[in-house]
Amino acid sequence: xxxxxxxxxxxxxYSVRAFSSGVASxxxxxxxxxxxxxxTELRRQDRWASVFFTLKDPENGACLSAQMQRGRFDALDxxxxxxxxxxxxxxxxxxxxxxxxxxxxxTIERYGLGAHLAALERLKQKLAAExxxxxxxxxxLPRFPRLIGLVTGNDxxxxxxxxxxxxxxxxxxxxxVAETYVQGPRAPVAIVTAIGDLCRRSxxxxxxxxxxxxxxxxxxxxDERVVRAVAGCAVPVVSAVGHEQDTPLCDLAADIRASTPxxxxxLVVPDAAELRRSLERSxxxxxxxxxxxxxxxxxxxxxxxxxLRRAPLLALERRRGRLDTxxxxxxxxxxxxxxxxxxxxxxxxxDVVRAPQQVSRGERIDVLVADGGFEATVE
Amino acid sequence: MSEPTFEDAQRxxxxxxxxxxxxxxxxxxxxxxxxxxEELYRLCVTKLDTVRGRIEELARTTD
Numbered sequence: 222x223x224x225x226x227x228x229x230x231x232x233x234x235y236s237v238r239a240f241s242s243g244v245a246s247x248x249x250x251x252x253x254x255x256x257x258x259x260x261t262e263l264r265r266q267d268r269w270a271s272v273f274f275t276l277k278d279p280e281n282g283a284c285l286s287a288q289m290q291r292g293r294f295d296a297l298d299x300x301x302x303x304x305x306x307x308x309x310x311x312x313x314x315x316x317x318x319x320x321x322x323x324x325x326x327x328t329i330e331r332y333g334l335g336a337h338l339a340a341l342e343r344l345k346q347k348l349a350a351e352x353x354x355x356x357x358x359x360x361x362l363p364r365f366p367r368l369i370g371l372v373t374g375n376d377x378x379x380x381x382x383x384x385x386x387x388x389x390x391x392x393x394x395x396x397x398v399a400e401t402y403v404q405g406p407r408a409p410v411a412i413v414t415a416i417g418d419l420c421r422r423s424x425x426x427x428x429x430x431x432x433x434x435x436x437x438x439x440x441x442x443x444d445e446r447v448v449r450a451v452a453g454c455a456v457p458v459v460s461a462v463g464h465e466q467d468t469p470l471c472d473l474a475a476d477i478r479a480s481t482p483x484x485x486x487x488l489v490v491p492d493a494a495e496l497r498r499s500l501e502r503s504x505x506x507x508x509x510x511x512x513x514x515x516x517x518x519x520x521x522x523x524x525x526x527x528x529l530r531r532a533p534l535l536a537l538e539r540r541r542g543r544l545d546t547x548x549x550x551x552x553x554x555x556x557x558x559x560x561x562x563x564x565x566x567x568x569x570x571x572d573v574v575r576a577p578q579q580v581s582r583g584e585r586i587d588v589l590v591a592d593g594g595f596e597a598t599v600e
Numbered sequence: 601m602s603e604p605t606f607e608d609a610q611r612x613x614x615x616x617x618x619x620x621x622x623x624x625x626x627x628x629x630x631x632x633x634x635x636x637x638e639e640l641y642r643l644c645v646t647k648l649d650t651v652r653g654r655i656e657e658l659a660r661t662t663d
Contacts, residue, residue, distance in 0.1 A: 365607040384655060393606075393651040399658040418658055493648055496610075500644050503613050507637040510620025514630050517623045 238317070245315040248322075253312040256324060257332060258285065260305050261435050265291065276309060276324065277437075287311070289326035299331055303436040306332045341443055345470055348445070353452040354473040360457045362477065362489060363425050369396045369489055370419030370427040370456075372412060374403035379430040379461070379482040386486030391493045397422055403431045408441035413450040420455045426489050427456060429471060430482040433464040442469035451475055461485035560591040604640075606647045613640040 226233040235243070258276030261284075265272040272294040276285045287309060301307070311326040348354065369387065373380040380398065387394050399415035402408040412429075419427055429451070431442065441447060442462045451458050452474040460475035461482045472478045479485035552558075556566060566589040567574040574580060584599045604612065616637040619625055625633055 365605065367605075388653070388655075392653060393647060394653040396653065396655045397658055398655065415658070422658065497645070497648055500610070500613075500641060500648070503610070503617050504637075504641045506617035506621065507613070507634065507641065510617050510623075511630060511634045511637075514620050514623045514625055515627075518627055518630075 241315060241317040241320055245317055248313050248315050251313055253310065256309045260301050260307055261303055261437065263301060263303060286321065286323035287326050288323055297329055299329060304338045308332045344445055348448060359476045362457050364491060366426045366489055368424045369394060370424030371396055371398045371430060372401060372415045372427060373398065373430045375400050379432045382482040383428060383430050383486045386483045387490050390487060391490035394490045397424055404434065404438045404441060409444035409446045412441060412447050416450045416454055425456050427454060428459045428461060428485045428489055430461045430485060439463045439467055439469050442471040447471055448474045459485045459488050565590045606644055609640045609643050613637055
């Protein structure tokens, strides 16, 4: 293709379009080649005609944009994940609209696990073998933290999400924020330092919060130093790093993992509104309990009083009963029934006369019959 | 006695309610328990409604 330049003041000048188009046609003459790299920033959507990703050189981090027809990409059905090492077959082209170089990909072959992922897996196995991720190590979070430590980047979103949610949910909460690097080569040491600093300031729980990012972005949170610092932290740690599907190793070492920074905030502070309701219930209970206790005392008193009132009558009745019994027994044993049948008792003085020899002629004796007595003289 | 923390106050309040509901407190105790319960309730509610937490930035230590 011929690229036309314009002659202006004796100078050959190309329009941007002409320039790009010229470079593009020159690039198009380059051969199709295989390129090895790690797949990152994979972006695929059903409504897009192409799939985009970045090929990254694992040695020096150099990046190359890549584009592939979505139909071809889907047909390969590779199920690629971030960080996987691949061989890509394609040729360079210029995205003229932006003047950017990219690789037009014809096919992709998986080339083992990305070295990065493999290293991560080895580290995971090693730390797991040491027991760093054991569920027995997990500590409960304080119900009412006095001071919450927040380790976060200066990117506003994660920090704002945590702080906003804490303030909404439990206004009395105190938070000490340690802003630090959350990605890049300086991040691991910075995060470890932040955790240590917060512990020295007597926080009683720590939240690690970082928004989503690519696998490399989140890499510091899988760094051995960071993972060990989280596991060995003096106070419980809540990890809210990346998105739901990411599992940086610090998530495994943390005492609890939150799916988002907002969820982390909900874990570290109680809900003030719910507490308020619970307090009202306690207060109702206090009133009801006190009323019930008074009522119970009053009933007991009333019952005692009733017994006291009835006591003399009861005692009297009991005595009366005993008297009647005694009388009945007396009657049964006494002579009255015998006298009623016509017998009489003869007494001389105080002695009952049982034999004729007990009396002599002319003596006076007393005779007792059923309805009374009379005197008589012995003949 | 120094002021209890919210957590301690709430726990004591719940214990008092439980005690009262069991109904084995004697009359003299009852008044004291009730007054203490009310005091704890007010303390908790005040803390919840009026205390505002501080958000402080730790000086950046790595640069």
